[in-house]
Amino acid sequence: MLNVPEAKSEDITALMAEIGRRARAASRPLALATAERKHAALVAMVEAIRRGEDAILQANAIDLANGEEAGLSPAMMDRLKLTPDRIRALSDGIRTIAELRDPVGDVIAEWDRPNGLHIERVRTPLGVIGVIYESRPNVTADAGALCLMAGNAVILRGGSDSINSSSAIHACLVQGLKAAGLPADAIQLVPTTDRAAVGEMLKGLGGNVDVIVPRGGRSLVERVQNEARVPVFAHLEGICHLYIDRSAKLDMAVPLAVNAKMRRTGICGAAETLLVDRAVAQTHLVPILQAFADAGCEVRATDEVRAAFSAAVPAAEADWSTEYLDAIISVKLVDGVAGAIDHIDTYSSHHTEAIVAEDAATVERFFNEIDSAILLHNASTQFADGGEFGMGAEIGIATGRMHARGPVGVEQLTSFKYRVRGNGQVRP
Amino acid sequence: MLNVPEAKSEDITALMAEIGRRARAASRPLALATAERKHAALVAMVEAIRRGEDAILQANAIDLANGEEAGLSPAMMDRLKLTPDRIRALSDGIRTIAELRDPVGDVIAEWDRPNGLHIERVRTPLGVIGVIYESRPNVTADAGALCLMAGNAVILRGGSDSINSSSAIHACLVQGLKAAGLPADAIQLVPTTDRAAVGEMLKGLGGNVDVIVPRGGRSLVERVQNEARVPVFAHLEGICHLYIDRSAKLDMAVPLAVNAKMRRTGICGAAETLLVDRAVAQTHLVPILQAFADAGCEVRATDEVRAAFSAAVPAAEADWSTEYLDAIISVKLVDGVAGAIDHIDTYSSHHTEAIVAEDAATVERFFNEIDSAILLHNASTQFADGGEFGMGAEIGIATGRMHARGPVGVEQLTSFKYRVRGNGQVRP
Missing domain, CATH: 3.40.309.10 (Aldehyde Dehydrogenase; Chain A, domain 2)
Structure with missing residues (x-):
């Protein structure tokens, strides 16, 4: 029912590179988007999911039938399954994110120098975030919405089991982006289930992925931590x-x-x-x-x-x-x-x-x-x-000591830059 | 004159792994060291450099003679050369770092939750920092001192041109550590000029290097950025x-x-x-x-x-x-x-x-x-x-968007953890 384009294996590198370029291009207008526009996009997504509930359930039925045929375990079938209640929970999650305060532009620190320079450290988006997940289709909505609120473009790579469900949800997110006048490429879903796509993401798509967030079990996180050439926000396990x-x-x-x-x-x-x-x-x-x-x-x-x-x-x-x-x-x-x-x-x-x-x-x-x-x-x-x-939502919990640690919420998905104001100062 | 142990090429992996383990082990007591103790170590280093000036100059003379023989350019010879004035400048740099406020333990943020939990985000050291540099022997002192102030162990890998000078300076730093009762392994200098040692550091020494800081020209930074499997604080160029x-x-x-x-x-x-x-x-x-x-x-x-x-x-x-x-x-x-x-x-x-x-x-x-x-x-x-x-000192300027951006000073060489205080709260 859903049109999920299948790429040939040899085209994966080119396909993923193009996705990376589009994400980077989308990240620029997104970084400048106002809190109001991002809020409007998220609210429009909730609306689109409400309207699209039947289509999402139909897509999910295909995934469930495929899963049945593939002999997925009851636990995996349960993770895969969407119901009207679960779709409502997913919408509620986006609504919660829509109500978060936009951290972009916050002045984190400021100080004056003896020569009169005034220095501000200001929050900016991180850029492009790659999210690699398994069978839970709700991650499509969670991760897409949270990255958007922090002004980041996101590349979502869902598990093959849930590809039809994720595509249907993703279509609703894109409707929300478009309704608010934001670039559709701000939230992209990798349109192939070829595992080579994950390898490409872990290599960073030519500098067009700034951080990878794996959402899933130990084997996924382990692969990501071992292979990623870009920073990873994750924990391997919680002992x-x-x-x-x-x-x-x-x-x-x-x-x-x-x-x-x-x-x-x-x-x-x-x-x-x-x-x-x-x-x-x-x-x-x-x-x-x-x-x-x-x-x-x-x-x-x-x-x-x-x-x-x-x-x-x-x-x-x-x-x-x-x-x-x-x-x-x-x-x-x-x-x-x-x-x-x-x-x-x-x-x-x-x-x-x-x-x-x-x-x-x-x-x-x-x-x-x-x-x-x-x-x-x-x-x-x-x-x-x-x-x-009290972070409102998280994309996961990180145990690394670089950049983000503990719950990764909207603030942890930002970076910063310095703004320095002078009145003609030259350095002696 | 200086006893720089030469490792056989096939031993480099084992040697570097051992250096990584020692650094990690040293990072634990170091993370708990008080500001006073770190200050005392830095002051003792200044003292040791003053006492060791002749030895440093003799070691530098060997490097200069080797450089002459190897036909180093006048610019490189100048970068390599130490004089009593330059050694004083290097001591003054350590003294400046000794006067910096210790950021470890700072409460960066704190808030209360409706259930009565009080949450603090507290600065901690990053862990182990690898610094890879070229001919300037003063980086040995700068980088060693700055990493120490932030409670990090550091692995220094200087250029082969300056290995004798760096070793002599390093010996003074270790005297300072010992005088203050801190582990000598807190500041290690890689005792081989084999380039394979750099490759090992870039691979992260089995998880025992948390971040790499390259200090040098474009080709060094490019190699580090391309090959490193751990985060890098650097800029390739400043256009x-x-x-x-x-x-x-x-x-x-x-x-x-x-x-x-x-x-x-x-x-x-x-x-x-x-x-x-x-x-x-x-x-x-x-x-x-x-x-x-x-x-x-x-x-x-x-x-x-x-x-x-x-x-x-x-x-x-x-x-x-x-x-x-x-x-x-x-x-x-x-x-x-x-x-x-x-x-x-x-x-x-x-x-x-x-x-x-x-x-x-x-x-x-x-x-x-x-x-x-x-x-x-x-x-x-x-x-x-x-x-x-106003950061007092920097280990470099970073253009990445992860963790540190702009000047990398003592605060940027820290991470954080959460401390949560309750009175018996269970999660509903």
């Missing part, structure tokens, strides 16, 4: 730790631990390892582990933990570096905050770690000595999320 | 433009233009192209060009400019994209600020551009529509410099 200090209140620790692990086990901010201060093993360990067990969580633990809590199964070395994304937690006793820091230093993916403690000096030490993107005190690791941080 | 608008005051434009080009022709912020608004060609063009000629600057210009100023020689297409780094300027008439923006969009290296104008709307348009790292109004392009920006 998040929760440490219960000797100064922790037990009645705070128990619900917080259960929430950190069990609220949603499949998100990157879910806790994977519980570290308990040996000093409170007698009082705190069993109540927390019992709460996990009551919540249906498997406990994998060291021998000394198992001696206190026989329902636990033995943890192997690999458990400390496993992101379960499931109702399983690894548990270990450590010698105070120093022991927790040592363990985290060794095994963490530098995403998110939390401490439950009342002693301020202990908390400061945890905060200072651990170099992860997000550190929390007396709060669940599941708050590691751009929405929960 | 900087000066635009004289119809609203410019002539008595401001003339000295400013001469300064922008001629104060120092060899720096990246020197103007390479003068664009004059056609509307004031009659009044402004010849006085400015005459001032260039009087200052000993060759003018390469379009035919219509040459018709007005016969001393100009013809400009070829290549002139518009040439960084002369010499007393030569290319000159063209443009149709107002729109014409200037078009030309700059096409030919600029996105480093620095300046406008001379009195009309505020014209200046805003220039500032908004040009996406270069530094834009100046009624001020010389030669102000494109970290010191002139």
Whole structure:
């Protein structure tokens, strides 16, 4: 039903280079677009999706039929499936982004020099963002809208499973761009499912991609991080730790631990390892582990933990570096905050770690000595999320230390330049 | 005289991997070092250089003798040469860095969430910085000191011409680190002149280099930008433009233009192209060009400019994209600020551009529509410099849009993390 042009493999390089050139060309007017125009485009997209709901559902039906035939797993079929409710959620996401404050043009810092020069550091768009994702068609809308709000052109490369759904959603986004008088090339969807297109994007399309954001599972992120010749905003995994200090209140620790692990086990901010201060093993360990067990969580633990809590199964070395994304937690006793820091230093993916403690000096030490993107005190690791941080929306969470770290929201999708005002100054 | 261990070529990979591991290991205590301790180390380095002056000069004599034998150009020999005055300048540079405010731990932003969470974005070091440079031995001190102040470990890879001088300076830096109780591996100098070592650094030493800073000529920067698998802070060239608008005051434009080009022709912020608004060609063009000629600057210009100023020689297409780094300027008439923006969009290296104008709307348009790292109004392009920006010192100027842009000072050599404080919050 949908006309998805198929490119021959040998044409992929040329096709992608052309997409890169168009994105760069579109990024220029986009960088100058007012907040009002970007808002208007996003609102028009919501409208177009409302009008296009039937077409999107029809396209999705094709993807679902193809997926059925290809024998996709039930989990993948679920990720692929769109319903009127899910399409509404997708529209609501764009509406939320439309209400964000436009960061472009913000003066981040300004100062005067003794010679009278006034210097401003001003936010600008990053340029062109490449988003590589898998089966979730909603990323088309999320990522397209968020990049637009930051004044960036975006090249979307969705998974082959969802190509028809993504194309139908993309058509609505383009309608929104056109309605607001913005270039249609501001949001391009790669019109081929050839995997060589991903390779081309990772090479940067001749300098026409400024950053790549992978949205998907470990194997996708790993490929992107290994092959990309341009910067990447991503995290490979979220091996998040929760440490219960000797100064922790037990009645705070128990619900917080259960929430950190069990609220949603499949998100990157879910806790994977519980570290308990040996000093409170007698009082705190069993109540927390019992709460996990009551919540249906498997406990994998060291021998000394198992001696206190026989329902636990033995943890192997690999458990400390496993992101379960499931109702399983690894548990270990450590010698105070120093022991927790040592363990985290060794095994963490530098995403998110939390401490439950009342002693301020202990908390400061945890905060200072651990170099992860997000550190929390007396709060669940599941708050590691751009929405929960008040950013309105995020394109993902980054664990690198370059440019963006933690939730990547609209501000993190910007760069800056300097504006210097003088009155004839020459340099001596 | 100096004991520079020579590694066999087949050992380079192992040697560099070990240097990377040591740097990463050193970066941990370094990230926690107090401002006082870093200050003490820098002051001790100054002291060690004062004591080591004779040894540095002797090492430099070996480099100079080797350079003579190798037939280095007079310019390269001059870059290589150290004198007591130059060594003092190098010490003074470290002392300036020692007086900078330590940015690590600064709270860059903080806010509260409706659920009571308090979120802080806090500066952290970047990690490990690789600096690749050519013959100037002073980069050893500059780069080593600046990276240290930002809490980063640094791997220095100097040119083979200056290896003895760099080693002698490096020995003084290590004395300073040790005197302050900081790890000696915080500042490592690659002890081999094998070019394969550069290739290893560009590959990132197994994740143990976070960013590469090339300090040197175009061919070095080009190689680094093309081959690096880690982020790079650099500019390939500074094709900087000066635009004289119809609203410019002539008595401001003339000295400013001469300064922008001629104060120092060899720096990246020197103007390479003068664009004059056609509307004031009659009044402004010849006085400015005459001032260039009087200052000993060759003018390469379009035919219509040459018709007005016969001393100009013809400009070829290549002139518009040439960084002369010499007393030569290319000159063209443009149709107002729109014409200037078009030309700059096409030919600029996105480093620095300046406008001379009195009309505020014209200046805003220039500032908004040009996406270069530094834009100046009624001020010389030669102000494109970290010191002139008040940053105290810079490791270079970057034209990329990721992380650092413009002068890269101590703040730009940092990253950040989030600290979130709660009182038992769980995510609903």
